[in-house]
Amino acid sequence: MEALETFCRASGMKVNVEKSKALCSRNVSATRKEIHRSVFHQIRQELGQWKLENIYSPLNQSLQNYILTLTTWMFKLVQRSVGVGLVQFQRTEAEIIEGIIRMVVQKLNHKYTNELRSPFIRDQNYACIEALLKMQSREVQIIGIWGMGGIGKTTLAAAIFKEFSSKFEASCFLENVREESSNHGLNHIFKKLLSDLLEEKVHISTPKVISSAIISRLRRKKVFIVLDDVHTSELLETLLGVGHDYLGFGSKVIVTTRDKHVLQGRVIIHHIHGVKEMNFENSLKLFSLNAFNKHCPETEYLDLSMIAVAYASGIPLALKVLGSFLRSKSYHEWESALAKLKEVPNGDIQKVLRWSFHELDDTEKNIFLDIACFFKGQNRYKVTRLLNACGFFAEIGIRTLLDKALIRITINDSIQMHDLIQEMGHKIVDEESIKNPGGRSGLWKSEEVRDILKNNKGTDAIETIFLDMTQNTDELCISSQAFRKMPNLRLLALADNKAFQRKKKRTNETLDLPTNLELPNNLRYIQWDGCPLKSLTTSWPSKLVQLSMPYSNVEKLWDGEQI
Numbered sequence: 001m002e003a004l005e006t007f008c009r010a011s012g013m014k015v016n017v018e019k020s021k022a023l024c025s026r027n028v029s030a031t032r033k034e035i036h037r038s039v040f041h042q043i044r045q046e047l048g049q050w051k052l053e054n055i056y057s058p059l060n061q062s063l064q065n066y067i068l069t070l071t072t073w074m075f076k077l078v079q080r081s082v083g084v085g086l087v088q089f090q091r092t093e094a095e096i097i098e099g100i101i102r103m104v105v106q107k108l109n110h111k112y113t114n115e116l117r118s119p120f121i122r123d124q125n126y127a128c129i130e131a132l133l134k135m136q137s138r139e140v141q142i143i144g145i146w147g148m149g150g151i152g153k154t155t156l157a158a159a160i161f162k163e164f165s166s167k168f169e170a171s172c173f174l175e176n177v178r179e180e181s182s183n184h185g186l187n188h189i190f191k192k193l194l195s196d197l198l199e200e201k202v203h204i205s206t207p208k209v210i211s212s213a214i215i216s217r218l219r220r221k222k223v224f225i226v227l228d229d230v231h232t233s234e235l236l237e238t239l240l241g242v243g244h245d246y247l248g249f250g251s252k253v254i255v256t257t258r259d260k261h262v263l264q265g266r267v268i269i270h271h272i273h274g275v276k277e278m279n280f281e282n283s284l285k286l287f288s289l290n291a292f293n294k295h296c297p298e299t300e301y302l303d304l305s306m307i308a309v310a311y312a313s314g315i316p317l318a319l320k321v322l323g324s325f326l327r328s329k330s331y332h333e334w335e336s337a338l339a340k341l342k343e344v345p346n347g348d349i350q351k352v353l354r355w356s357f358h359e360l361d362d363t364e365k366n367i368f369l370d371i372a373c374f375f376k377g378q379n380r381y382k383v384t385r386l387l388n389a390c391g392f393f394a395e396i397g398i399r400t401l402l403d404k405a406l407i408r409i410t411i412n413d414s415i416q417m418h419d420l421i422q423e424m425g426h427k428i429v430d431e432e433s434i435k436n437p438g439g440r441s442g443l444w445k446s447e448e449v450r451d452i453l454k455n456n457k458g459t460d461a462i463e464t465i466f467l468d469m470t471q472n473t474d475e476l477c478i479s480s481q482a483f484r485k486m487p488n489l490r491l492l493a494l495a496d497n498k499a500f501q502r503k504k505k506r507t508n509e510t511l512d513l514p515t516n517l518e519l520p521n522n523l524r525y526i527q528w529d530g531c532p533l534k535s536l537t538t539s540w541p542s543k544l545v546q547l548s549m550p551y552s553n554v555e556k557l558w559d560g561e562q563i
Contacts, residue, residue: 119289120159121282125152125275129160132271133252135167140244142253144263147275148405148421149352150317153256156275157226160254168224168252172196178231186238193239197223215246222250230257231359233265240267258356260403274405277314277418284309286316290323304334311341313419321348345423353424356404366390367397368406371415372425373442374464374491380413382546389524389545390490438462446471453478458485465489469496469529480516489520493527528552
């Protein structure tokens with residue numbers, strides 16, 4: 001037993017081995033904040049029947065001193081009677097020691113748990129990961145959790161870790177692997193992983209050289225590992241090994257990443273789970289927990305809560321940030337804050353969403369911004385052809401955006417983007433020239449486009465213009481010189497989903513065109529719904545790839561050949 005007590009002290013856990021009934025009784029109420037368990041050894045079984053005359057015997061000797069604490073003592077006794085410790089009857093010391101060590105190791109594993117610092121809702125994502133992890137299986141499993149920034153990958157992994165890590169002989173939660181490896185180096189990360197799994201300080205000179213003794217010890221352990229925010233497949237390969245040869249039978253690993261490509265390297269990943277947005281019901285719960293500290297909104301705030309939840313569109317980060325920000329604010333302050341969101345996106349949300357954008361190269365950034373400002377919702381193959389015509393290497397660029405969860409392809413082959421991701425793209429373009437819209441690469445706001453086309457305020461910075469004609473019923477006036485100052489304009493769309501009705505009524509009152517409109521030669525794509533012109537200009541953009549004019553009045557194209 002002395003050796004056991006030495007082991008427990010080294011582990012940071014206090015285990016009392018009691019051989020006295022009086023000490024047993026008193027120890028039950030000895031509450032501490034440290035991890036504390038008692039072992040009642042060599043005591044007759046009658047103690048387990050709680051003979052109260054024996055428990056109260058100390059009180060008879062000095063009743064006056066004990067009477068004031070009797071009520072508190074009894075309350076603690078009842079509170080702790082279920083988990084009082086190990087009462088050992090008719091077991092050998094070897095069996096007792098084995099049980100104690102198992103208990104100590106299990107309890108110590110909780111010390112490595114990443115505490116959930118904010119409310120968590122167990123939704124479909126949690127259920128999916130829980131189902132994928134075959135806890136009773138002896139096979140080694142590596143599960144990838146992938147999704148856009150703010151979708152809740154880390155929180156999901158932390159919840160799973162908190163639930164299951166104590167069932168393993170050792171565990172390790174490596175949070176912010178990207179940041180930690182950047183700040184302290186890969187060697188620091190790997191040493192922390194080994195030290196947590198072996199429960200002792202490990203010294204290695206490089207992750208590429210590990211002693212056979214360390215590998216042998218690791219192979220004998222069933223471990224649970226979470227590697228959070230891994231950004232390269234090479235880093236994953238270093239931490240786990242190509243064949244994860246040092247993981248013992250039954251070990252489980254969860255890897256979270258914003259880049260699906262990380263999970264498609266040489267390390268075998270058994271399952272990849274793409275995190276889904278929260279449904280509206282769970283979104284409202286999570287928002288309410290952060291805004292009101294309960295599962296539903298206050299009645300008078302219900303309408304505004306619904307607006308906030310709709311804005312977040314199922315992204316946990318946005319729900320938490322907005323809920324925390326609006327907490328304890330008045331109704332009118334809520335109204336003002338939500339109105340502001342339409343013009344000024346929340347900075348904390350934007351910061352997280354931009355991480356993936358900043359990892360793109362210049363060509364990939366151009367593709368992303370073109371989709372955010374112009375192509376969202378359009379056919380993948382049409383977009384690919386036009387982006388290639390702009391020199392953007394569209395196939396590999398779109399693949400990168402898909403892997404980083406910045407876009408998705410629907411079953412109908414249209415390119416879609418989460419509303420908050422699109423908002424982030426719009427904000428990036430706005431910041432190119434905050435006070436002068438003509439100095440931005442992309443234009444899509446109706447008032448700004450109309451002002452620039454009417455008053456000839458264009459510049460060589462403008463590359464894309466998308467105007468939704470239905471957003472404003474006022475007549476659109478276009479100066480004959482409107483496009484002369486836009487030599488780099490590549491994409492132009494005057495979209496009007498009511499063009500068919502206008503054509504049937506033979507009205508085009510929404511557009512005032514000059515007779516000698518000039519278009520820049522750099523244009524690759526023109527969409528002009530319900531174009532009122534009967535013939536096009538004699539000089540058309542020489543680089544044009546696609547012309548789309550549904551419900552137009554065009555009867556004659558240009559004269560001569562257009563190459």
